[in-house]
Amino acid sequence: MSEPSAPSAATRPVPKPWIAAIHPYVPGKSTGADGKVLIKLSANENPLGTSPLACAARLGGGEGAGDPARYPDPESHALRGALGALHGIDPARIVMGTGSDELLHLAAQAFAGPGDEVLYQRYGFSVYEIAARRCGAAPIEAPDRDYAADVDVLLGCVTPRTRVVFLANPNNPTGSYLPRADLARLHAALPADVLLVVDQAYAEYLEAEADDGALALAASAENVLVTRTFSKIYGLAGERVGWATGAPHLIDMLNRIRGPFNVTVTAQASALAALGDLAFVDASRTHNRAERARFVAALEALGNHGLRPLPSEANFVLIEFSGALTAEAAYKGLMDEGFITRWLPGQGLPQCLRITIGSAAEMDRVAAVLRALAQAAR
Numbered sequence: 001m002s003e004p005s006a007p008s009a010a011t012r013p014v015p016k017p018w019i020a021a022i023h024p025y026v027p028g029k030s031t032g033a034d035g036k037v038l039i040k041l042s043a044n045e046n047p048l049g050t051s052p053l054a055c056a057a058r059l060g061g062g063e064g065a066g067d068p069a070r071y072p073d074p075e076s077h078a079l080r081g082a083l084g085a086l087h088g089i090d091p092a093r094i095v096m097g098t099g100s101d102e103l104l105h106l107a108a109q110a111f112a113g114p115g116d117e118v119l120y121q122r123y124g125f126s127v128y129e130i131a132a133r134r135c136g137a138a139p140i141e142a143p144d145r146d147y148a149a150d151v152d153v154l155l156g157c158v159t160p161r162t163r164v165v166f167l168a169n170p171n172n173p174t175g176s177y178l179p180r181a182d183l184a185r186l187h188a189a190l191p192a193d194v195l196l197v198v199d200q201a202y203a204e205y206l207e208a209e210a211d212d213g214a215l216a217l218a219a220s221a222e223n224v225l226v227t228r229t230f231s232k233i234y235g236l237a238g239e240r241v242g243w244a245t246g247a248p249h250l251i252d253m254l255n256r257i258r259g260p261f262n263v264t265v266t267a268q269a270s271a272l273a274a275l276g277d278l279a280f281v282d283a284s285r286t287h288n289r290a291e292r293a294r295f296v297a298a299l300e301a302l303g304n305h306g307l308r309p310l311p312s313e314a315n316f317v318l319i320e321f322s323g324a325l326t327a328e329a330a331y332k333g334l335m336d337e338g339f340i341t342r343w344l345p346g347q348g349l350p351q352c353l354r355i356t357i358g359s360a361a362e363m364d365r366v367a368a369v370l371r372a373l374a375q376a377a378r
């Protein structure tokens with residue numbers, strides 16, 4: 001029999017110190033300080049909304065979506081089957097999550113713990129630090145190279161304690177992207193017992209020929225997990241559906257610790273229908289590419305005012321401000337004109353504003369407001 005633990009002098013439950021050290025995730029806002037509803041360009045959602053087929057399925061038209069008294073399919077069979085068919089993956093190598101967020105946390109929890117290190121680039125997705133701390137591991141930030149990941153720098157930060165490496169590709173909030181050859185080099189140089197998690201939340205915004213090769217790595221390597229989401233190009237952020245693929249032993253571990261009914265009835269039905277409307281996905285990608293290019297061109301014209309759009313492969317642009325107009329003033333000025341964007345001092349980026357690509361009219365207006373603010377700043 002184990003010894004009873006010593007009586008505690010605490011007068012209330014004591015959180016684990018690694019949990020108490022977590023700074024809560026800050027979601028993109030949709031209202032101003034006065035509660036006024038603003039045009040939301042702060043959370044990288046789809047400005048085209050959701051596929052009409054997915055909306056119809058969500059409202060009860062889809063298979064199995066009609067009876068909220070029943071638990072959802074715990075294995076998301078139909079959805080995993082459709083994902084497998086679309087991407088050429090054995091459905092047994094796919095696990096669904098309550099958004100890809102859940103899967104990122106599960107990956108850290110399954111493979112790292114107290115005394116271990118979880119590595120990612122500076123200005124990586126902010127959930128990685130929370131995921132590391134949540135399981136008691138140490139979050140380690142590798143320095144960036146002009147806001148982007150650098151393979152050699154990342155590899156230089158790998159130690160015998162490194163258990164998990166997170167890489168968002170494209171990355172949020174920077175929009176930067178690591179090409180296929182670099183990702184292959186990173187993977188090849190990592191020890192076999194380090195899990196590489198490639199977070200492809202924005203992968204569908206890339207052109208097919210820009211594939212970073214992560215799905216192929218997940219299909220062949222023992223230590224690569226790829227996560228994807230329905231929250232971005234599929235326009236289903238509110239339904240919370242994500243998925244991961246990798247070697248069977250990785251999927252097995254995530255299945256052991258995920259919530260048994262972690263994808264709701266409506267989430268499964270709407271995601272399945274969304275996969276059947278690839279025209280909507282194509283239209284979203286085309287819209288994003290065109291509007292991002294127009295917006296970047298408008299920002300580049302403000303280069304003499306110190307605005308620099310960083311190269312983005314995602315559905316947002318990170319702008320660095322180094323002139324008289326600060327990122328904070330631009331954030332407030334855009335809010336005065338009805339737009340909520342993402343100013344990121346909490347992520348070590350007080351000099352930057354991240355703006356989601358919205359409709360053509362919204363991007364015209366945002367560019368015009370930034371121009372006026374830059375010209376007025378002294």
Ligand SMILES: Cc1ncc(COP(=O)(O)O)c(C=O)c1O
Pocket residue numbers: 043044098099100101102125168170171172199201202228229230231237240241242
């Ligand atoms: C890089 C990255 N990964 C993962 C997520 C989480 O997405 P979700 O939990 O909605 O699938 C996001 C959301 O913004 C993201 O930017």
